[in-house]
Amino acid sequence: MDFDFSEEQKMFQKQVRDFCVREVGPLVAEAEAKEETPLQLFPRMGGLGYLCARYPEKYGAAEMGKISECILLEELARICGGIAAAMMVHSGLGTSMINEHGSEELKQKYLVPAIKGQMISAFGLTEPNAGSDAANMSTKAVRQGDHYIINGNKIFITNGPYADFVCVAAYTDKSKGASKGVSVIVVEKGSPGYSVARKMDKLGNRSAGTAELVFDNCRVPASNLVGEEGKGFRYVMETLDGGRIAHAARSLGVAQAAFEASVKYSNERIQFGQPIGKFQAISFKLARMAMQLEAARCLTYYAAWLYDQKRRCLKEASMAKLFASEVVVDVTAEAMEIHGGYGYMMDSPIQRYYRDARLYPITEGTSEIMHVVISREIGVP
Numbered sequence: 550m551d552f553d554f555s556e557e558q559k560m561f562q563k564q565v566r567d568f569c570v571r572e573v574g575p576l577v578a579e580a581e582a583k584e585e586t587p588l589q590l591f592p593r594m595g596g597l598g599y600l601c602a603r604y605p606e607k608y609g610a611a612e613m614g615k616i617s618e619c620i621l622l623e624e625l626a627r628i629c630g631g632i633a634a635a636m637m638v639h640s641g642l643g644t645s646m647i648n649e650h651g652s653e654e655l656k657q658k659y660l661v662p663a664i665k666g667q668m669i670s671a672f673g674l675t676e677p678n679a680g681s682d683a684a685n686m687s688t689k690a691v692r693q694g695d696h697y698i699i700n701g702n703k704i705f706i707t708n709g710p711y712a713d714f715v716c717v718a719a720y721t722d723k724s725k726g727a728s729k730g731v732s733v734i735v736v737e738k739g740s741p742g743y744s745v746a747r748k749m750d751k752l753g754n755r756s757a758g759t760a761e762l763v764f765d766n767c768r769v770p771a772s773n774l775v776g777e778e779g780k781g782f783r784y785v786m787e788t789l790d791g792g793r794i795a796h797a798a799r800s801l802g803v804a805q806a807a808f809e810a811s812v813k814y815s816n817e818r819i820q821f822g823q824p825i826g827k828f829q830a831i832s833f834k835l836a837r838m839a840m841q842l843e844a845a846r847c848l849t850y851y852a853a854w855l856y857d858q859k860r861r862c863l864k865e866a867s868m869a870k871l872f873a874s875e876v877v878v879d880v881t882a883e884a885m886e887i888h889g890g891y892g893y894m895m896d897s898p899i900q901r902y903y904r905d906a907r908l909y910p911i912t913e914g915t916s917e918i919m920h921v922v923i924s925r926e927i928g929v930p
């Protein structure tokens with residue numbers, strides 16, 4: 550067994566950490582206040598090979614493994630969970646189905662510019678009446694000659710306000726059920742009948758844009774179908790399975806930031822004539838936070854390692870996602886307690902970590918759904 554990152558991965562971690570501190574950190578306050586993703590980061594990160602880093606070199610990506618993708622997301626989320634969300638969706642859910650199943654034409658048209666950060670992607674699955682029960686979606690795509698006509702609404706779509714294209718899941722034949730009747734179609738900004746209905750106001754992750762999208766007789770070329778008609782639900786589920794590991798890494802990053810701030814504050818804040826870290830009530834909290842982080846990190850990177858070995862890891866990916874998102878909620882709540890009133894003030898990053906964390910048990914499969922998946926994987930009927 551080897552629990553160490555390789556020399557290459559360690560160098561990558563240092564390089565990314567420096568980048569995040571130097572170039573992302575200064576953008577966070579304004580992005581959070583304006584609720585806008587700093588879009589200039591897309592071409593900047595694309596130029597450095599930090600977007601879609603897992604994808605093949607032949608399309609311009611760095612072709613790094615899942616472990617490196619997790620390192621990148623953890624470091625980014627350590628600086629800003631919202632910006633990490635925007636980049637995570639772009640580098641995963643928004644593009645991976647094109648990478649894995651798209652035609653060469655789609656790859657050249659959408660994947661290559663997305664890898665460079667010249668186009669921004671989004672993933673449209675959730676609908677007002679179909680969240681966890683995604684198969685209950687009502688969006689439909691009807692083939693008319695060499696076009697699809699799409700009708701429906703997608704809600705809570707990350708990168709939705711400014712995405713250049715969205716991978717949309719829609720029924721092409723409802724009579725066949727989700728497993729054989731759903732397809733994924735790329736809808737480009739500017740397509741007739743496609744619009745951003747509204748930008749959505751959120752509790753946290755404010756530097757990632759979220760929107761409701763409307764497809765009203767939206768007309769797209771039939772060549773924008775990803776892979777084969779009727780196989781879309783399988784593609785979506787595969788994408789979500791891999792996405793859970795990245796999601797866990799993002800939770801880790803926010804938890805790590807809250808933990809580091811708490812250790813520092815416990816050493817600096819004097820009450821009753823001594824640093825508060827000397828009170829056992831506080832030092833025990835910190836010890837527990839450190840342990841939770843360590844355990845979440847082991848689960849996350851173990852799942853990433855399995856993924857890189859091309860081994861089945863649905864159970865481990867779901868465990869990592871579930872556990873890391875519980876850890877980030879706990880750790881940020883304890884960080885708030887340790888920082889007292891100062892953590893509650895809007896000029897403290899602690900309140901941001903606390904608000905951001907609350908999203909992670911909800912997105913990309915809620916904690917309850919993760920329990921359902923893990924139960925199935927361990928053979929519970």
Ligand SMILES: Cc1cc2nc3c(=O)[nH]c(=O)nc-3n(C[C@H](O)[C@H](O)[C@H](O)COP(=O)(O)OP(=O)(O)OC[C@H]3O[C@@H](n4cnc5c(N)ncnc54)[C@H](O)[C@@H]3O)c2cc1C
Binds near residue numbers: 671706914915918
């Ligand atoms: C900020 C944000 C960004 C998002 N980004 C995207 C995106 O980019 N693309 C996209 O397609 N979607 C996105 N989503 C949607 C997200 O994936 C869904 O919110 C999530 O899947 C849950 O769906 P829901 O909100 O409709 O909740 P529901 O499914 O209605 O769930 C409500 C509650 O019921 C529970 N529940 C539901 N079914 C079961 C069950 N079978 N067993 C036990 N409990 C159950 C849930 O766990 C939850 O506690 C985003 C959401 C948010 C908030």
